[in-house]
Amino acid sequence: MFTQIITILILVSIIGCILYGRRLIKTEKVDAVFGNPERAKGGTHWIIVGSSAILLVWLYYSWDIAKGFYPKSANELCQVAKINESLLGLKYQFPIEEREFKSTSIIKIENKNLKKISLEIQNSPDLSNIQKTALVGFINKTNKLIPLLTNDNLMEINTKIKIDEMTDEIRLLSTNFQKKDYPFETPEQKNERQKAIAEQGSWGIVTVSAGTGSIENTIEVPLVPETDRGLKFHAAAEQLKKINDKFFKLRNHNPQFKNAIKELKSEIKLYRKNLDDTEEVASTYAKNIVKIARRIEFASIYPPNALNEMQNAIIEFDNLQKTEQGGLRLIDILLFPAGTIVASGPSCSEQGSGRWLPKPSDTLNKFILMSKPSVGYKNIPLLWIDMMDVSQIIGFILPDWIADVLPGEYPVHTKDGVVKQNFKGKVLKIVTGDFKLFKIPVPYGHIWDSFLRVFLGLVFGILIGVPLGLFMGLNRFAKGFFDPLIELYRPVPPLAWAPLIISVLGIDNTGKVFLLFMVSLSIMIISARAG
The missing domain is CATH 1.10.287 (Helix Hairpins)
Incomplete structure (x- = not known):
């Protein structure tokens, strides 16, 4: 709001x-x-x-406008991102977002690698003709592996059935995805989801980190779907992930290919075993050839038209899920500039300007949270008050040497072990604040200490600077005498005096107050002198 x-x-x-x-x-x-x-x-x-x-x-x-007007948009975009992540692996295999089939791309690359290594072998001066003949033979056998995978007639019935099953699953998902009550959530499942939503909080929720006491956003984007539309995308993403896993476990390995790859590996292994240490170049080339053969073995290579129906089903669902997003796509375009919400594994995150640019609302929430005395910053309250006895303030202001300059001795204990206070001892208690009066509310901790130092420096600057400035304004001698001294130290930055003052007066309150006094003194003198 x-x-x-x-x-x-x-x-x-x-x-x-x-x-x-x-x-x-x-x-x-x-x-x-x-x-x-x-x-x-x-x-x-x-x-x-x-x-x-x-x-x-x-x-x-910072995407704070999107958060303010559409607080659940990030959660819904998170569910959309889950679908995009699940579809990415499948789309990568087809000419949907790529220019060609993944199978085509792999075949082009490996054919190029085989041709390159064949030329290197034939032109190598370190290989004998016998070695060249053997290695080129391995290359030719590796070349023959690819047609065994791209021939539709050699493709196993079981592989075709699995592809058809996955295609039917995607089409069924498309049909169910259009239904309003998808994913057919039961009351028990809804109650569990609502409980998880309450525990996860909202987008950019600010809490206190346990242990450190630091204030931070515990979650960047809530993961559990909060709306019906988000639930629909979440359920579809889970189903697509299962299909994606099944597809990448599937390999188009027919018996002819299995026998050929097994025979090739055995021949290369035997060939390398019979080589001696002087034939290291031939062994290296043979090793590179078997690497190419293994890449072909583990790649997802299918006949040209084997995945057409699956490709059409993926395109149909992709278009459908974009339609189901409705106004969310417009919100993403208009209110999430320079990025969007992305999913990566089990979490969602902001990617773009909203990630590195802090949101004003989050900053305000953190400031309000730090203002609470039970929270503060790293368990140290910042903007709160503490009840302090006035005697402590008096003891802070009055120097201890007031009691020292008074005549007489400090009290000494008697033979009965009793200390009777005299006048000098009572004065010492007053200047050190060792007595009780009434309490007043003051800022807590460091804020109060800093306030007193600044206040005392300003008061001493006024008490000395204003009379001296008036005297300089009324008396020509005083102006001529004090003006060079003041103009000599006034341009020097206060921080430059800090090392000297600390070394002379120490690092306690005396040195700090004196430094602030020097800052205010020249200002008061010049202002009073000018009238």
């Missing part, structure tokens, strides 16, 4: 300021501001336009 309101306000501000600016320009003869300070005044509406445009770009490219 916050992002929606901010986005609408930004759009209204931009449009309103542009219309106001155009109307204002019509009332002026010249829009130029060169050499005319009076005409350079104003233009607040253009500042609003520029600032709003920057914020709008941030909201848009």
